[in-house]
Amino acid sequence: MADYYTGRTKDGAKYRLMFVSGVNWDKCVGCGICIKVCANKILKFVNTEKGTKTTVVNRGDCLGEGHCIKLCPNNAINYEFLEKNKA
Numbered sequence: 001m002a003d004y005y006t007g008r009t010k011d012g013a014k015y016r017l018m019f020v021s022g023v024n025w026d027k028c029v030g031c032g033i034c035i036k037v038c039a040n041k042i043l044k045f046v047n048t049e050k051g052t053k054t055t056v057v058n059r060g061d062c063l064g065e066g067h068c069i070k071l072c073p074n075n076a077i078n079y080e081f082l083e084k085n086k087a
C-alpha cells in the first residue's frame with residue numbers, strides 16, 4: 001500500500017497533502033485568492049492571451065497544505081498526492 005505525505009488538522013485527523021501541479025487557464029478567472037493564501041509564494045499572476053491568470057512558480061516549495069485548492073472558486077488548480085517513495 002502506498003505511503004503518502006500527510007498532514008494533520010487541528011483536531012488531529014490525518015489527511016493527504018495536496019501538492020500543486022498547475023493551473024487550468026480555461027477555468028482560472030484571475031481573482032488572486034490562491035496567491036493571497038499561499039504561505040510559500042508558489043503562485044503568481046501572469047498575463048496571457050486569455051487575460052490575467054495564475055501560474056505556478058517554485059513548485060518544489062509547495063507545502064501541500066491545499067489552501068489554494070480548497071479556496072479556488074473554479075476548481076482551477078491541479079494537484080497531486082505524492083507517494084513518499086517517489087518524491
Ligand code: SF4
Binds near residue numbers: 027028030032033054
Ligand atoms: S483562486 Fe482559482 S480562479 Fe482565482 S486566480 Fe487562483 S486559480 Fe485562478
